[in-house]
Amino acid sequence: MQKIIVFKNEKLKMNNKNEIYLVFKYQKSFTYYFFVSLMLSIFFSCSSDPKLNQNNLKLETSAYLIQHAKNPIFWQSWDDNLYKNFNSEEKLLVVSIGYSSCHWCHVMEKETFEDQQVANYMNKNFIAIKVDREENPEIDNIYMTATQMMTGGGGWPLNVVCLPDGRPIYGGTYHNKKQWLEVLEKIQKLYKNNKEELFVFAEKIEKGIQEVNRFGYTEDPPPFESKILKDEMAIWSKNWDNINGGESQNQKFIVPVKFNYIQQFQHLNKDEKISDYFQESLKNISLSGIVDHLEGGFYRYTVDPEWKIPHFEKMLYDNAQILTLYSNAYKEFKNPLFKSTVDKTFSFLQNRMKNSEGGYFSAIDADNNEGEGHYYIFNKDEITNVAGNDLELLLDFYQIDIDNPPIESQYHLRSTSDIDEIMSRYGINELTLERKKLTWKNKFELIKSKREFPMIDNKIITSWNAQMVSGLITAFEAFEDEIFLIQAKETFQFIQNKLVINDNLMHTYQSNKAKIEANLEDYAFTITAALDLYENTGNTYYLEKADKLNKIAIKKFETRENPFYTFTENPVLFSEIISLDDNVIASANSKMAENLWELGHIYENKDYVKRSRNMLDAVIKFFEEGRGKDYSQWAQLLAKEFFSFKEVIIVGPDSKKINTQIKQNYLPNVLFQISEKENKLPLLKDRFFKDETLIYVCENKVCLRPSKKVSEALKQIVN
16 A cells, blocks of 8 residues: 655655664664654553453454464553553553554564463563554554654555554554564663653654644635646556556555546546556456456555456455546446446455445455465366366466466466457357356356455444445445445445434444444545435435435544544544545545535535645645645545536426436536426525426536536536
């Protein structure tokens, strides 16, 4: 995963190298080397309290924490109150962060944390704390940012050593036993002999993290014009991989938010070159090794630049966003491959990640008892037995080089990019090929049925489920299939029933219980999900939910110093968190800006519109600095301001039907409102006429003559 931290106009990128950063090597130059370091702290200390002299993770509901419950280390779960004022011995803290489907987390557990020698040393000299980054993303954010700023890299597992007050003095990722013991021994020696120097360093980090979360804001922003987006796209496109798709890098993440913006940009600018890149990228990705071609669903990323070999974990947030990406692509280009990609992904999600009440689990592990990916890959004998007399055909169809197994004498399936060429080469028709594929699939599945299925993390995360609602709604728009709308409603209702307590959202649902107060991301994506449902049903229940949650979010998370919103209601450790860049998930602030913009137009609420515009004014400077590709969700909203934006109002008994017909087209810069009856909302008021359905296309509050036909309305929209 790539993450960019901006600090005084500099940026550092996260890498995935398993490197050890020995901070103490630079103790003579701490001030210089860590001048831009972030401060980190925990307002707790730990003690010799008997409760802390044992591993207490067995009491947790988090799958990741439970995985470590049998370690000989005295792990404690995150609790910023439990350890206050108890650390009479002033032990250093080890904060170790990961998540259930993280392969290298499993490796470090087996090699390091299960070792008795390591446990003895840690138990004697440190207080050990385990954090599930999906339960506590705010803690992960703080410590990951600190590690990146200290070392220039980061990843999971994330292992941070802190002073008794929680401020970090070391950060690193994966360590084997020897490396970890060396790190701990050197830090312990340094702490014993140079404690004052470490406290001076920690103070500098404290000030640094507070500074990095103070975004400068001026009421005199750069010029607000579309040229900014075009110039940025010209810079960004130079780094595209025009052969394999995606960006030119050694490891490939899909990052749907970037592709969503690329599609919008090429559509609004009628740019054929970018359109070709977008279509070919999605085609290549859907046939590549990042896809499970037997059960469906997408893996998290590939370890190579050609999308061949993945890390095999499957995350809900990836697959939910891919529903949106490929559904929108189908709206515009009507490529059957895009539709089949959505169908297979949805089928996988229903079969493997949905619970009985309509919510969706967070992740599926990469590993089973045989190791990483071993549920999904096959050896030569298995390939040969599945193929029977069609070995060459199967090898060509699944792009297998039988003489060069890519994974320890194992093969991973991809899919051919040219079905017609395959059929021509082997003299078969499409029906015959489909029958053979079904036979192969059944044989592969029989082999897999005898294997242990990877662990499913049954934690249900609010923001990820809200993204699932939005993905399902986009699929409903594209394919007019009620199954997507029905499931979207069910999942949204699950959020309302299980994850709302006294009108406030909660972050996770585990063991039949809502846990942890929701963060800004949970609110922002749930508001978006409600607005998506409103736009496609006309049911003001969803609009009212969106507006109510929006008001709560403003009250909880707004800041006085700038127009952005903090990630949590209260400061995390010693600092607020304000995140703006869009990564594998769009930033919560960019989604808030979009929600405020849409609610502002629906209600004609000037305060909402002003809040949204102020956020855009403050973020636009990043596009002038050549960093726009990392603000792709922001760019989508900017494009609505820069290019022609229209509102489509459909009122009458057939409004839902007509709305669905129009939305089968890709119309990124259109806000829809529908109503089957008289409605007093500003844009719907006085537009209802009994027994007829009228379509109004409006721009800048000026509406064209209403039409009754979809074809006429579409002409008005695109002109």
